[in-house]
Amino acid sequence: MRLQYPSNIKIVSIPCTGKVDLIHLLSSFEKGADGVYVLGCLERECRYEKGNLRARKRVEQAQKILESIGIGGERVQMYNLSSSEAPRFVRFANEMTEKIKEMGPNPIKIAMQKKAA
Amino acid sequence: MIVAKQKPIEEIIEETKGYKKILIAGCNECVTVCEAGGKREVAVLASALRMYFMNQGKDVKIDEVTLERQCDHEYLEEIRNTIDQYDAVISLACGVGVQFLAEKYMQMPILPGVDTCFMGVTEERGVWTERCQGCGQCILARTGGICPVSRCAKRLLNGPCGGSTKGNCEINKDLVCGWQLIIDRLKELDRLEDYEKLAPIKDWSTERAGGPRKVIREDVQL
Numbered sequence: 291m292r293l294q295y296p297s298n299i300k301i302v303s304i305p306c307t308g309k310v311d312l313i314h315l316l317s318s319f320e321k322g323a324d325g326v327y328v329l330g331c332l333e334r335e336c337r338y339e340k341g342n343l344r345a346r347k348r349v350e351q352a353q354k355i356l357e358s359i360g361i362g363g364e365r366v367q368m369y370n371l372s373s374s375e376a377p378r379f380v381r382f383a384n385e386m387t388e389k390i391k392e393m394g395p396n397p398i399k400i401a402m403q404k405k406a407a
Numbered sequence: 408m409i410v411a412k413q414k415p416i417e418e419i420i421e422e423t424k425g426y427k428k429i430l431i432a433g434c435n436e437c438v439t440v441c442e443a444g445g446k447r448e449v450a451v452l453a454s455a456l457r458m459y460f461m462n463q464g465k466d467v468k469i470d471e472v473t474l475e476r477q478c479d480h481e482y483l484e485e486i487r488n489t490i491d492q493y494d495a496v497i498s499l500a501c502g503v504g505v506q507f508l509a510e511k512y513m514q515m516p517i518l519p520g521v522d523t524c525f526m527g528v529t530e531e532r533g534v535w536t537e538r539c540q541g542c543g544q545c546i547l548a549r550t551g552g553i554c555p556v557s558r559c560a561k562r563l564l565n566g567p568c569g570g571s572t573k574g575n576c577e578i579n580k581d582l583v584c585g586w587q588l589i590i591d592r593l594k595e596l597d598r599l600e601d602y603e604k605l606a607p608i609k610d611w612s613t614e615r616a617g618g619p620r621k622v623i624r625e626d627v628q629l
Contacts, residue, residue, distance in 0.1 A: 313447065316454040355451070358416045359459040401461045 291376050295383035307331070308341025315352040315366055322399035325390035326352075327367040329382065335372070342370060362393055408437035408528075409501040410535040411444060411521040416455055419497065422518045423456065426467070426494040431456075431520070432486070432508065433473035434500035441535055443521045444499025446473040452499070452520060477504025483511045490515060543613030543620060549601060551592035558585030564606040 304310060307330035318326045328349055330342035349368040357363030367389075369382045423429055431449050439445030453471045460467035470493070474482045477500035490496065495516040498505040502523040509517040525537040540557045546564070547554055556562050560578045567586035570577025574587040593599045611617070 311447070313450045313454060316451060316458070320454050320458055355416060355455050359420075359455055360462055361458060397462045398458050401464060404464070405461075405466075 293376050293380045295380045296387040298387060299383050306336070306338050306341040307345035308336070308338055310345050310348055312348045312351050312355075315348065316355065319356065319361055319365065319396060319398060322396055322402060324396045324399070325365045325367075325386060325393070327369055327382065327386045329379070330368065330370050332370050332372050361397060364389065365393060365396070408440050408526070409503070409523060410441045410525050410527045410537075411438050411501050411523045412441075413443050413448065413452075413499075413521055414519065416452070416459075419452070419518070419520055420456070420459055423495065423497065426516075428468045428470075428493045428495075429456070430470050430472060430486070430490065430493040430496045432477065432496055432498045432500070433471075434477045434498075434504050435473055435475045436478075438500055438504075438521060440529065442533075444501075448499055449473050452497070474500075476500075478507055480511070483508060540614070542609075542611075544610060546606065546609070549604070549606065550589045551596055551598065551601070553585065553589045553592055555585050555589060558583075558588060560585075564609055566602070 307328050310328055315326055315328075328345050330345050331337070333342055333346075336342045346368045349366055352366045353363035355363075356365055367386060369386075371378045371382065431453050433439070433444050433446055433449035435445065438448075442448065449471045453469045456467070457469050460469075472486060472489075474485060476482045477498060490512055493515070495518060496508065496512075497518045497520045498508050499520040500508070501521065502519065505517055505519045509515075524535075526539040526541060527535050527537045530536050537557050539554060542556050546556075555564055559567070560576055560582070561568055563586065567584055568577075571584040571587060574584055576582040576584045590599070590602060593602055613620070
């Protein structure tokens with residue numbers, strides 16, 4: 291299909307979204323990521339049964355923490371799709387990019403830049 | 408195990424305001440199993456606090472350590488040479504660990520990072536329930552292995568109260584009546600006649616009512 295998606299998105303490949311831990315999500319923001327989204331397989335279609343459900347729970351935990359500390363819970367999201375759904379992959383990439391553009395840069399990144407200056 | 412739950416991060420932030428160097432100390436035992444204060448929770452809290460203070464423009468150093476236990480001298484000694492680098496320690500151990508840490512390091516503010524709840528079991532992932540209140544005089548042999556002190560809201564020792572309805576407790580319809588559980592279990596054990604035996608008056612002085620308790624084992628003391 292050769293579909294295009296925003297170049298600002300960096301993909302981190304993992305064997306299953308169940309591997310994503312809460313600390314991985316938080317560390318991304320601590321290092322300055324503006325937004326993070328986890329793309330898992332469709333619910334009830336996990337090869338390991340509950341990997342994508344575990345990931346969703348962890349994303350929800352991260353949202354709660356980020357909201358509590360003033361970074362913005364909406365910066366982290368969970369989406370589900372099957373591996374053959376390229377148009378949907380692009381839709382999620384665009385959706386997330388738009389959402390983060392609306393929210394602006396990660397305040398941690400700005401604070402780090404201020405500190406370094 | 409001792410079951411604890413994480414304190415809201417807002418509460419921890421409030422307690423730590425004003426400190427510049429903070430050590431977060433986890434515990435590898437009970438609070439690790441109930442996912443409240445183990446190595447993972449230490450890392451998450453440390454990351455969240457670092458981001459919070461950074462966002463506030465405050466330069467606060469947050470370090471992490473997870474001890475094997477916080478209720479034994481030898482493990483608390485592991486931080487003796489490093490603890491002076493900090494202004495405060497947030498302990499993610501149960502209340503026992505927090506207090507023992509505070510007793511050992513008298514000059515250091517020790518802040519609790521969890522709320523300690525009870526002695527209980529993991530019924531399923533994310534669900535913990537109470538089983539023991541440490542009354543100091545175990546009667547489980549007479550009650551089919553189910554404790555009326557911890558499972559009955561009124562701690563009755565000779566059968567259910569009038570509020571037991573369809574096997575549930577009157578204080579909460581989702582709470583199973585402890586005595587219903589005992590009777591069911593005695594039936595399973597074919598020992599229902601035990602239910603008819605009157606329990607003697609319990610000596611509650613071995614429970615918390617007798618003040619802070621102590622166990623001394625001279626046979627193992629050195």
